[in-house]
Amino acid sequence: MALSAPHPLDAVPQLCALATRIEGKGQYNAAKLLRAAADAMIRRAAYQGGLSTDLSGIGADLDDAIRILRNGAVGSAVVDALDRARKEVLAERQTMVSDFPDAYVCRRCGESSLGPPRDPCGTCGAWPTTFQRFLPIYWLNELDPPTALQYLHDTPLQLDTLLSGLSETDMARAPEDGSWSIRQAVTHIRDADAVLNSRIKLITEQDNPSLAFAAVFAWTAGAAAHAAGTDEIVKEYRASRTESLERLHALRFEDWWRTGRHDEFGTVTLLAQVSYFAAHELTHLRQIHNGCLALNRV
Numbered sequence: 269m270a271l272s273a274p275h276p277l278d279a280v281p282q283l284c285a286l287a288t289r290i291e292g293k294g295q296y297n298a299a300k301l302l303r304a305a306a307d308a309m310i311r312r313a314a315y316q317g318g319l320s321t322d323l324s325g326i327g328a329d330l331d332d333a334i335r336i337l338r339n340g341a342v343g344s345a346v347v348d349a350l351d352r353a354r355k356e357v358l359a360e361r362q363t364m365v366s367d368f369p370d371a372y373v374c375r376r377c378g379e380s381s382l383g384p385p386r387d388p389c390g391t392c393g394a395w396p397t398t399f400q401r402f403l404p405i406y407w408l409n410e411l412d413p414p415t416a417l418q419y420l421h422d423t424p425l426q427l428d429t430l431l432s433g434l435s436e437t438d439m440a441r442a443p444e445d446g447s448w449s450i451r452q453a454v455t456h457i458r459d460a461d462a463v464l465n466s467r468i469k470l471i472t473e474q475d476n477p478s479l480a481f482a483a484v485f486a487w488t489a490g491a492a493a494h495a496a497g498t499d500e501i502v503k504e505y506r507a508s509r510t511e512s513l514e515r516l517h518a519l520r521f522e523d524w525w526r527t528g529r530h531d532e533f534g535t536v537t538l539l540a541q542v543s544y545f546a547a548h549e550l551t552h553l554r555q556i557h558n559g560c561l562a563l564n565r566v
């Protein structure tokens with residue numbers, strides 16, 4: 269089969285098929301480059317298409333997406349679940365894993381199921397345990413414990429560098445695009461660390477505890493009402509982080525794999541939670557950095 273496509277994106281299925289064929293020859297390092305290239309093309313096209321979070325736009329696009337998927341080859345269980353999720357998204361209700369199990373896709377032929385498949389693939393016969401599981405959140409890749417600890421240690425220092433010399437007026441200024449002020453982003457990472465801290469305590473003191481869903485975004489929206497200055501918020505963040513790190517340094521090696529039950533993400537290990545929070549705050553550090561750029565301070 270010759271690779272030919274009028275638009276580069278149209279080549280993505282062929283690139284993925286080629287990757288599978290190369291993996292069939294045992295050449296995994298060559299195949300990974302094709303997969304990375306295909307992923308890069310898809311993400312670049314999405315980025316160029318705009319990443320607006322306007323709810324009415326998202327609703328209309330979800331309607332279109334579901335219509336396209338119903339006409340296509342994607343299994344109805346996944347599309348039906350997506351249709352239910354659409355209603356939750358539009359009502360601004362959080363989608364929980366009990367209602368929306370992880371999706372599984374046959375790596376070989378693309379057959380999909382909601383929840384782990386029990387039988388071999390109905391299309392190609394692939395073994396059910398070889399299906400790829402789709403977990404929520406794209407930055408949930410686990411770090412190893414020393415790297416996670418290093419991130420958690422370094423981020424407050426990077427924050428100090430970014431904020432040095434900024435006035436309270438600078439930090440409270442709301443960007444014109446409606447995104448958070450620096451002060452709001454700092455409040456958010458402080459609140460997130462409070463959640464992390466309480467979850468470390470819960471998971472280490474109880475067996476597989478329930479981890480209550482924390483709407484940290486909603487707290488942040490109300491942050492402007494708080495009287496404390498940003499310096500004060502940073503100080504609280506640093507104190508909370510010191511406590512989090514003390515708890516983590518006191519862990520036995522096996523404690524990193526203790527689990528909790530999360531309403532949104534299902535069973536999670538302590539390591540996965542720590543990895544998540546360590547990576548999450550870096551996304552807000554970038555937001556703060558952008559805020560500094562807008563103020564011509566970097």
Ligand SMILES: [Zn+2]
Nearest residue numbers: 374377389392
């Ligand atoms: Zn299959």
